[in-house]
Amino acid sequence: MTAASDAIIEVRNLRAGYGETVILQGISFSVNRGEIFAILGGSGSGKSTLLKHIIGLYPPRAGEVRIEGKNLVALEGEERTELLLRFGVMYQNGALFGSMTVRENVRVPLDVFTDLPLAVRNAVAEAKLAQVGLSNAMEKMPSELSGGMRKRAAIARAMALDPVIVFLDEPSAGLDPVSSADLDNLIKRLAKDFSITFVMVTHELASIFGIADRVILLDGRSKSIIAEGDPRALRDTSTIPLVQRFFRREGESPEGAATP
C-alpha cells in the first residue's frame, strides 16, 4: 500500500496493546480523504484498541500512525494541540461532561481554543447542535438525554472546531434500529456536506453496507487485518471463510468446520 497523495491517515506496521499483552500486530492501512471508513471485527478483535492507538491515547508498541502526515505521539506542545484540533472523537457512550449542559459541552473546545466572544461561541454550538437535530435539547443535562441523543450531542461536540476527521467508536451500539439508521443518515449527510472523513468502529452490518465506503476486518486470533476493501464486494466475492461468516452473520458451525 503506497502512500497515495489523498491518504489522510496512514497506519504502518502498527503493533498495539496494553502492558504485556499484544492485541494487534502488523497492521497497515490508509484512509483516504473524504471517505467513510469502517474498522470491523468481532467482539474482542481489537477494534477499539486500534482506534485508541490511532487517536493517540496509547503509544504504538511498534510502527507508526500518521494523521495528515504527522505522527501524533511524537509531537508536543502547540504542534500536538494543533493536530488534535484537526480531528474530533465520538466516544462509545458520548463521554459528555456530566456537570455541563449539552450546549456547554459542545462549547468546551471553543471556550478553550478560541478567543471568540461568548455570543459567537454559543451560536456555533447552537449551529452544530441544529445539524445533529438537537436544537430543542441544548439546555438539558447529559443525564436527561436518551442514548441516541447523547451520541448525536457527542458528534456535535466532536465537530465543534470544524475538524477534517471525525472518529466514531461504535456509533450504533445500544441503539434501536431506527435511531441507528438516523445516525447513519446523519453521518452520511455530514460526510457529504462538509467533506469530513469519518472513521468508525462498528460491527453493525446495516451501517456497514449502508454508509461505509471502505472497511478493514480485524481478526482477534491472528491479531491482524484479514480483509480490506468495499464491504459489498467483500461480502459477495471474498473466499476467506472468516470474512464470509462475518458478513453473513453466521456463527461457527458446531463441528468447528468452516462454512461451505
Add this chain to the structure above:
Amino acid sequence: MAEKTLSEPARTFRFEIVPEGPDNLRLRLSGPLDTETVSRFWKPLQRRLGRLPFRSLQIEATEVTRWDSAGIAFLQILRRQAEARLKAEVRIEGLPREWESTWNPPAPPEPKEGGPGETDAGLVGTIGQTAIEEVALAGDAVAFVGRLTRGLGAAFHPRIFRPREFLRVFESAGVDALPIVSLISFLIGLVIAFESSRPLATFGAQIFIANMIGLLMTREMGPIMTAILLAGRSGSAFAAELGTMKVNEELDALKTMGIDPVRFLVIQRVIAGVVVTPLLTIYSMFVGVLGGVLVMVALGYPLEAVYHQMESAVRIEDILIGVVKGAVFGLLVAASGCFLGLRTRQGPAAVGASATNAVVTGILLIIVADALFSVLLYLLNL
C-alpha cells in the same frame, strides 16, 4: 419421558449401589433428580460412594423422572471425584438428549497465543509485581505534582478554570461542611475540657483548662479535624467524580480535544481545597473553644477569668500556625483525591476503590504532615 407433577407418588428419589464384578459399581437412580432431591441425598450418597473402591462406575439413570441443572451438576461432581480419587471411569446411561451437552461440555477454545495469560505469579512474583506497581505509583505521583504546578497558570485562564465549577466545589467542600464541622469541633472542645478538668483539679489548676483548649484547638485539633472531615467528604468525592469521568471516557475525550485534565478538572478542586480548609479551620477553632468555655462556665469559672486566661495562653502565632496547617492539609487532601481519581482503573468497582483510597491516603498524609509540622515548629521554637 413424561414430566411428572409434584402430586404424583413418583416424587420420591431412590438410589441403589449394586456391585458388579470385582471393580465395577452400578449406581441405579430413580425418581426426580433435581434441586430438591440433590440437596437431600447429596451427603448420604457421597458418604456411601466414598467408602467403596471401584475402577468403573456405571450410572443408570433410565428411571429418573425429572432432571434439572442441579441434578446434572451433582452427577458431574461424582464423576470428577471418582476420576480424581480413583482414576475410575464413569459412564451414564439414560441421560436425556437435551442434557448431553451439559454432561459433556464442549472443550474450551484454545488460549490465544502471544501475551502471557492470567498465570499465578507465586509469592516472589507477587512481591515483584507489587514493588513495580508501587514504584510506578511514586513515579506517577511525582509527575502529577509537576503537572499540577505547571497547570497552576490555568487558574488565570477563566475559560479553562471555569469559575462556576470552582464555586460549586467551594460550596460543596466548604459551605456544606459547616454543620458537621460545627458539631465535631464543639464536641471536641467539650471533651478536652471535661477530660482535663479532673487531673488538673488534683493540682488545683482547673483554670489551665483554658490554656489547654486554646492551644489544642488552634494548633492541632482545629486544622486536623477540619482536614479529616475534608478527606472524608471532599477527597473521596473528588476521587469518585474524576474516577467516574475516567470510566465514562470523559478524560479520554478531554485528552483528544487537546485539553489537559489536570488543568481542566484538578486545578479548581485543589485551589478550592487550599482556600476552604483554612477558613473552615478558623471556624473550627472558634467553635471548639466555645465548647470548652461552656464547660468551664459550667464548672463555675466566670467568663471574664476564662477570657483573660485564654488571652494570655494563645498567641496570634498559634492561630496562624493552625491556618497554615489547614492550607497544607487542604492541598494534600484535594491533590491526593484528584490524583487517585485520575488513576482509577476500569469498571464501576474501581470508582469505589479510588474513593476509599482517597480517604485513607488523605488522612495518612494529614497525620504525617502534622508530625513534620510538630518537629519543625519545635525546632523553630514556635
